[in-house]
Amino acid sequence: MQSELYQGIVDSVVRGEARGSEVGKRIVLLASFIGGPRDMRRRYLDAITLVRTFGQLPQDRPDLTSRVFRAKLQDLKDQIIKKRIFGPVAAYVYVVEFQKQGLSHVHMLVILQNDYKINCVDMFDGFVSAEIPNKDSHPRLFGLVIKHMMHGPCGTLNRNNSCMIGGRCKSHYPRQFSEYYVQGLDGYPIYQRRDDSRTINVQNAELSSQWVVHYNPYLLYRYDCHINVETLVDEIKEFQDARWVSAQESMWRIYEFDLNEMSPAGKIWIERKQRKVIGRVNAASPVEGERYYLRLLLLHVRGPSSFNYLLTFNNQIYFTFKEASQSRGLLECDRRNFECLNEATTFQMPYALRRLFATILTYCEPANVQNLWDSFYKHFSEDFTRHETNDDLDVLFETLHSFDFFL
Template identity: 45%
Template sequence: PGSCVSPREYHCYKLQIRDGDFNVLLFGRRLTQQYIVDMYIKIESIRLAFYLQPSTQVLIRADLYQGLVDSVVAGETRACMTGKRIVLPPKFIGGPRDMRRRYLDAMALVQRFGKPDLFITMTCNPQWEEITRELEPGQSPQDRPDLVARVFKAKLEDLKDLLFKRKLFGEVVAHVHVIEFQKRGLPHAHFLIILKSNCKITNPDQYDEIISAEIPDKDKYLVLHDLVIKHMMHGPCGVLNSKNACMENGNCRYHYPRTFSDTTLQGKDSYPIYRRRDDGRRVRIRGAVLDNRWVVPYNPYLLMRYNCHINIEVCSSIKAVKYLFKYIYKGHDRASFVIESRGDNVVIDEIREYRDARFISPPEAIWRIYSFNLSEMSPPVLQLQVHLPNMHLVHYEDSDNLDNVLHRESSSKTMLSEYFRMNSIDIYARNFLYKEFPEYFVWDSSCKSWRRRKQKRIQIGRLVSAHPAEGERYYLRILLNHMRGAKSFEDLRTVEGTIFSTFREAA
């Protein structure tokens, strides 16, 4: 096994550029695109086949029932559903449970640090010099998805360094970003950034310092003017072009053209109304004459630095936050159709639902083959399991003696039970809710214990979700979110000296 490589590693090796080595796989144009997509589908099919194994499904369902992962529907927590649901676990990157877990983790950051301040979208420009100069004669950027992915990854790392280490807009206390792929294949990144309290963007004057939504003066800023015209003009759509891709029911879904505004105004429910003065500047784009009402908000420095479509918005309202997080964690492109059979013995196959009608473009396939991250989050979020008494998961081998398993010390240890134990022996620990615990204590999975955190780098805790139909576990989760210093399950059921028989009564 030490000399073996995985299919992903093998194809990653085969799709590299090497000096003095003619790699025929990179010169097939459309065949190169097809090869990359086919090889990634093979890799993903192997991973999915592993999760289809009966023994793997038993372990996955055990995780679901014992409160180690988030509930998605009420049915999966009921015993009657055993064997009727084929589960795609949250460990499978890009699956629906993985995207839901990431969304809930991101909302945990909002709960801890407040709403995001900035929403940034960066889209790959296939005409970047780093891409075009590496093309062989007769090749176009779409013939080399490997180049497109690698150059975009490099630009993305530079943007992250600029935002998080060099603090372009101030000190960032938390952020998430997700990589997506357009139908035509170009990768783009969505960033949601939460700034430190003393760096918050709070008034329209500050908006104008970092965001512009106007066509620059061509005489003063010729290069910037040309970049805005090339990358940051929407449309034309509406009455100028009713067949544009953004049109829905006769209206632009992005609400262009916007209205003129002499000053920037605080938005009520979503983004601010940016300054768009009627200064007489007009440009002809795609057969139409457009003015400031058609400009997509941008930051001049970022646009000049990256020479691509890079949209930046201020999140002015908490009402926009949930929409934005669901937008960036909506999952992969798919065709939408459902074929259902009626009856009681319907098998809900999440793996088949994920695989059927999946749309994969060559840049996405090469991105996954190269094992580049699809999303990142900082600070990290730790999922805290929520289970009823004696309902936690115990792992053992077929050859183990069950008496020995039951008396093994690690068999009775869980995140929750050790939280109770720390509250019993450490007065300091009693100051924190269960969800606050990872900020001050570190979970050691090898010996299953909490220990005090020594480093400044923190981790945010999040209790895995529970559906109201789960009954007692749902009310247990409510109590854990509100009671500090609980030393046992009985402690959670105790209110003002009265010990209630159920968590529901205590809640």
């Protein structure tokens, strides 16, 4: 007996085939046989079809989307900070935010070292693009821009879009065409958007490069998601006291992922030892009373060793920080109001500056309001000057109108 034949007999016995008539016959179970492999495969495909049609959205699985988002964020930090895709990083800060409806997103500010800073318009092209790519030479990038980086349509094409406020797009779309990268008068760049007749259909509207959100091709390729890249930080909206904890945020906090990070770290009243840190004193509004005057003293009195040291001037101890500030001449001739506003312009957005000015008018009784207005009007109105359709009179009217909310 040949060994191959003997092996076949042994295999048949092992499989439990005891009837000789069945040895060598292949029996196919039809899809109509309940529980058979073809029936189970058919049911699986039917179930997948139902899931695709009526199944879960990303918002339905915050546990998964939070972990995927964090993984992409960690990789983005690795690309920018360790692999230096934009150049050596001097400092960075990011904040993770959560929408009431929708997925997580992050705002990141990256400051490059001096030798690598983007200090002329000729360098913009290597970092930011704001055009529809060529479909033939870059088909994948073309698809990604359509999928993730097209704004709207809004304005006359869709006045009900969520970005419309007061009949205008809050993000200032559609942007103007520009043959070159230009440094705007307000410090914000005007990106290259050539009128090359390229258009794509988005929600039954033909959109040109005027509707493209600024992006970096490499990062768009890598992460396949909406990732807006600009050479200047965009306006930061006020964080309201009314809080809504979304499912995305709750899962992020449950997993104890970082909500923000900054490098080098900012420390308060801690002597520098090993790490490179940048010190600062917390801001305070005049409406906070003694806390504001304490900060005023800390900024002007050198080497204070205690609260009593700050309360003492010319061998006399005062009972309040306001009295101590007044005795040192820190409250004379609106100087404190001017210094308060001047300092705030270095880190506050126009909306917050207008709110601070309204607080000063209400609680601090400035002697020369016109001087304060003239000195800081440019900062109060900066966001309104960015509207391309606004002239000087429109900017003045919108700035004054915005104070109605605070006064």
